[in-house]
Amino acid sequence: MACKICGGEVKMRKFTAEINEKDFGKEVELCGWVHEVRDLGGLVFVVLRDREGFAQITLPKKAVDREMFRRARKVRRESVVRVKGTVKAEEKAPNGFEIIPEEFEILNEADAPLPLEVTEKVPAELDTRLDSRFIDLRRPRVQAIFRIRHAMLQAIREFFDRRGFIEVNTPKIVSTATEGGTELFPITYFEREAFLNQSPQLYKQTLMAAGFERVLEIGPIFRAEEHNTIRHLNEAVSIDIEVSFTDHEGVMRYLEELVKYIHERISERCERYLEWIGVKIDIPEIPFTRLSYDEAVEIVKGKGEEVNWGEDLSTSALKLVAEDYSGYYFIVDWPTESKPFYAMPHENDPEISKTFDLMHGWLEIASGAQRIHIHDMLVRRIYEQGLSPESFGFYLQAFRYGMPPHAGWGMGLDRLVMAVLNLSNIREGVLFPRDRQRLVP
């Protein structure tokens, strides 16, 4: 005998959003969660919610089975139900139709009280929501974020696939403790110490030596920084590319075209989800402004804040710059000393490097550079940054036997989601965020 849920009658099952005029007068099957029950005595409305929307199940006492009427009236919110019934055109119903059920099966009754209100009658704090994320994610406006995030990931893969990129996966467990910059998470790897990788940088460069020419990686990165802000996570997803036989300008063009493409694709494909969260997408104009580090410093100094040339720009400095440059823009030509050892210095002025950050307002979204492909220059830069070439054995080897000139960048996907959807906290756009305090769920 066919299973009621998954077999036999499955063809009849529809998402609420799939129901239209063609179904009027016909029988459909819906599965979902009980969003609300409005009991008017002789008439009961059950609002069924599924992934794609809502449908009103209407039970007039006199017109439906008595036992079913009693069951529907008493069902608790967020219980999982399967409803089979006739679609009836009804002006008074939301979306212009309602379902008069012949069957109303409670597949799994929900406990009460709920950890938070799915109906959003009472707001819940982000921390409460993250504690009960599975139920928070049922809320349409939360669901919408992840549907759009999915579309963004798809757009990224489409974009690079069409341009001849090879998507790769590099190890997340590594032995190298010293790319510099950030703190790493140490882990036990059998009898040795290992680390969770802070970035695929060294591996994607190695793949340039391997002749892959254009690689894309979408994967997690881990940073053990004890920061506590709305824009930092200890586990994030990074979009990384590396391209041979090009320079920083070449990969900046990929980046701005990609950002534009992502905006175009989600505004085409995610209309209803954007509506759920009340976000309007403006397609950014390319090319993005290229603001040099020196120009940024001048802006900040002009507004009365001190900047030591050579240092990274502070958050307050970036906020001052963002007063003049909203939306997406690049800050280019950073001091060589402020960037990682693998960034290529300019030939005519080695104090500055062929580097760039992609900004959205004051938020850094991506950073990249033309890389040093000359072995001896790279070793010298490693020393200058106070690091030890011995730590980079496998990496440096790759530069000795035919490493092409190359460039690349890494972009924080979670930050991009935050920027595009105007989220007030990066955690909103991550299913199960990892930060200084949160390891569960």
Place this chain on the structure above:
RNA sequence: GCCCGGGUGGUGUAGCCAGGCCUAACAUGCGGGCCUGUCGAGCCCGCGCCUCGGGUUCAAAUCCCGGCCCGGGCGCCA
């Protein structure tokens, strides 16, 4: 890691400054009842809360110290 602000029913808030009148209020929820067009349904009855530890005091949700946790900012970073 540093600085500032917080922690009150399941959820979100009021009460704290000026300790007692708090047997802690409101909304939502939950349980029960009434109601045939709700869509934030309405009405009636009921249920449920002071973050933990220590201190001050005749008396602590309220004042003080510490822990844990949360929010924001900074540093660091993408």
